[in-house]
């Protein structure tokens with residue numbers, strides 16, 4: 001996004017890093033998160049208007065803890081350090097950080113904090129408020145040139161500033177909601193200190209993406225993987241606007257779709273002015289999954305089969321329209337992060353990122369939404385004129401029922417799950433809860449349990465129902481679905497679906513669980 005000002009977030013392994021990026025973008029400034037190891041050359045090339053250091057689990061005085069290049073402080077670019085980032089700045093510039101002693105500060109949670117509102121960071125804000133703390137280390141000495149600009153009862157160094165050089169550090173977490181006015185403190189850093197123009201809006205993003213796609217693709221041809229979900233539909237609308245009929249969309253019916261999904265997608269997109277091809281690949285996908293039980297193996301098999309199908313389609317379509325160089329996908333930021341980008345742990349390999357095979361037979365993969373969060377994608381969808389019904393759909397993962405069946409995947413299990421899931425979704429819709437619950441579905445466990453039906457013993461699958469509320473799908477809470485709705489869904493499923501004799505409801509949040517079971 002070379003047309004926008006950029007704030008760089010350097011990631012030291014904190015828990016709230018994505019939240020920092022969100023907050024910055026909410027203030028209309030484009031922001032990217034990069035690993036702390038990013039070289040000084042790369043940072044210079046990015047030309048950021050400001051740099052934010054995140055928190056992190058380490059202690060700066062330990063030899064092996066992540067550090068930054070001191071040259072970073074010579075760039076003339078303002079820096080805001082948060083928690084570990086603040087301690088690192090102090091440590092690097094000649095201050096001293098130690099483990100907190102009993103009479104100094106070890107603070108956790110909501111803490112009354114006093115601010116010096118002459119400092120730019122706190123300009124126009126109240127002198128007192130709650131901040132969210134999470135630290136066991138303490139800045140015993142702050143570097144030369146710095147002043148103390150906030151304190152708590154326990155901690156004299158709740159915030160430090162060297163306003164001349166534009167360096168600020170806060171011991172608390174301004175990015176979390178628990179910090180009163182935290183978002184406005186970040187805004188002050190962006191506008192008062194970094195002099196941001198506020199040039200990141202979805203309208204701008206749309207226009208500059210369209211321009212960038214046109215420049216890249218020229219008169220080349222693009223194959224877009226269209227699932228009918230929110231992300232790829234928004235990507236399709238963007239590409240259609242950018243390159244018109246140089247675009248062909250392929251919808252793969254992999255046999256792991258929900259009930260009637262294939263027909264619905266085909267019907268919905270037949271109204272669009274795009275070339276759409278529906279491809280039935282059930283045998284290929286179920287074949288690739290045969291005998292696999294480990295979730296990561298299954299995800300990787302599905303990811304690889306997707307690409308093989310796209311390559312096959314690329315060749316076939318290429319014979320009619322000319323060679324296809326580009327494969328486009330609706331990959332979004334959480335897909336990238338959760339697949340273990342940079343130093344983050346691999347949670348699960350999303351089929352379109354970590355599940356990609358090593359070799360992909362296209363010149364390039366185009367992913368115009370790769371830097372966006374889900375709600376930003378939705379905003380872009382509205383900007384492109386897509387209907388609310390499409391933009392606000394609940395997400396459906398690319399591997400489909402493949403990650404909702406534990407153990408080996410067979411056609412029989414897919415059929416059982418399809419029926420049960422359709423009933424659950426119907427009951428949620430009947431209860432008018434389909435907008436409130438952000439994602440809801442059934443999961444077929446690999447556990448069979450004993451039941452009694454019509455006076456005889458059954459030994460069938462236990463099925464789980466899952467419903468979550470979330471805005472960004474990075475964290476989620478389980479939905480408090482009324483008992484009557486669960487009751488209706490449960491009794492209908494055991495009565496109508498052969499092969500299921502027990503229903504459980506999943507009451508775990510994310511973290512510690514994830515939304516999908518695999």
Ligand SMILES: Nc1ncnc2c1ncn2[C@@H]1O[C@H](COP(=O)(O)OP(=O)(O)OP(=O)(O)O)[C@@H](O)[C@H]1O
Nearest residue numbers: 225226227229230231232252329330395396397398
């Ligand atoms: N059945 C499919 N056919 C073609 N492409 C697919 C299919 N399933 C997934 N993809 C590709 O993989 C990408 C990632 O899938 P994902 O489910 O995250 O996104 P989505 O389906 O577009 O949106 P949503 O998250 O709302 O379901 C999609 O954007 C699309 O490019």
Ligand SMILES: O=c1[nH]c(=O)c2[nH+]cn([C@@H]3O[C@H](COP(=O)(O)O)[C@@H](O)[C@H]3O)c2[nH]1
Nearest residue numbers: 349350351395396397398399473514515516
């Ligand atoms: O396209 C996708 N390919 C995948 O491999 C994949 N894995 C999870 N998801 C979806 O991502 C969101 C977060 O899910 P988890 O909490 O299970 O990681 C939820 O919305 C999941 O449905 C996927 N989507």
Ligand SMILES: NC(=O)CC[C@H](N)C(=O)O
Nearest residue numbers: 055056083084135136137
């Ligand atoms: N949240 C953080 O960044 C913690 C920083 C450091 N590990 C401390 O305990 O003080």
Ligand SMILES: [Mg+2]
Nearest residue numbers: 229396397398
């Ligand atoms: Mg999807």
